[in-house]
Amino acid sequence: MTPATDTPSEAAVPQLPAAAPEHACDVLIADDSTHSREILTNLLRSHAMDLSVRQVRDGSEALSAFWEHKPRVTFLDIDMPGQDGLSVLQTIRRKRRDAFIVIVSGHSSAENVRQALSAGANGFIVKPFKPQRIIDVLERYRSVTGHRLVASDGALRPG
């Protein structure tokens, strides 16, 4: 039942921004590659130090972690064992139109992009990750929801 998270670092969950108390974590990352999860986590934290990040390894873990923790932003790898990212996206989207979900893929094929956007993705980023595209996602989250992903003092580091 409880999703297997493998982030000891999140034991010290920082204070959540007051604006949206229903979220029990900031970011959920679903990807079967440990390497990818770590890189994305590090990139996110380099822009927003105090982010609480949960990591899961496949689609069904992603679903249970999503309903349990109500993350502000969810990154779903498109290519995961079991349920892939697109079907997780569709399942969540049926109940939560306002969830902010970004599809992650190793290929930027136009067909993948179209499918993800039609299924209701809020973004599409490609591995290997480019720092600027991560910033784009954080900025889009802010402009769509009106909330920053981190409390204003937990803030964006320069550079």
Add this chain to the structure above:
Amino acid sequence: VDIELHYDPPEVPMIDDARAFVIEREAGLQDEVHWVPTLRGKVLLAEDGPHNQRLIGALVEATGARLTIVDHGEAALEAALEGDHDLVLMDIQMPVMDGMTATRLLRAACYAGPVVALTANVMRADLEKYRKAGCTDALGKPIDRRRLYNVLARYLRSGDDGGDAIAEQTEDKMNAVLQRLAVEFRAELPARIASIEQALARRDWQGLRSQVHTLKGVAGSVGFPELTRLAQPVEASIAAARHTEAELQCAMLLEAARLGLKEPA
């Protein structure tokens, strides 16, 4: 592409290209085209016309910026998402996927970098369409060297450490490309005139329109601004189905083209 996008276009004021162009002309600044900024950064050019690929390619490379060229909208979408370009120059009319669709999908995918539309249609209503699709700016065709450099300098970092020798070298290379393009245009002009005449004789308005459109987008950048100017009303008349008017205007265009051929290069 019928996709519900979770995205609102950014409210970025666009440069009214048509107006800026006219103002520059009126102020007599058109001749002041020898400035080549020294720049650093990566530019993605999505353009299917070989002439403009080479023209814009030579102009961009002369600044020191790095350039990637793709020739349709899907390739542009894929390259932009995969790369870390500082600027995308996006032709609007392209095969496979047009530039507006590619830009719309990029914006929906969270891509926030600058995307500049390249287009021969710079009426206010056109510019509004590009802005709504997510473009941050527009550059009119034929490509005006000074306007292109203004746009590049706005979005790329200055790279003022290359040294004059390198700058001179790249500028020589660029001028060589520009000259070659002009020579080629001249060599191809009789064939272009012939196919316009044929389309006119067949009263093939759509064929004529596309011939004239291509001529309009190229002539001005290789020393025949008059042809670009005369092609504009022909296209507009065909679009409005005013065929008699189009025929007269086309006759003037052809006359100017034949005269242009007689002048020494």
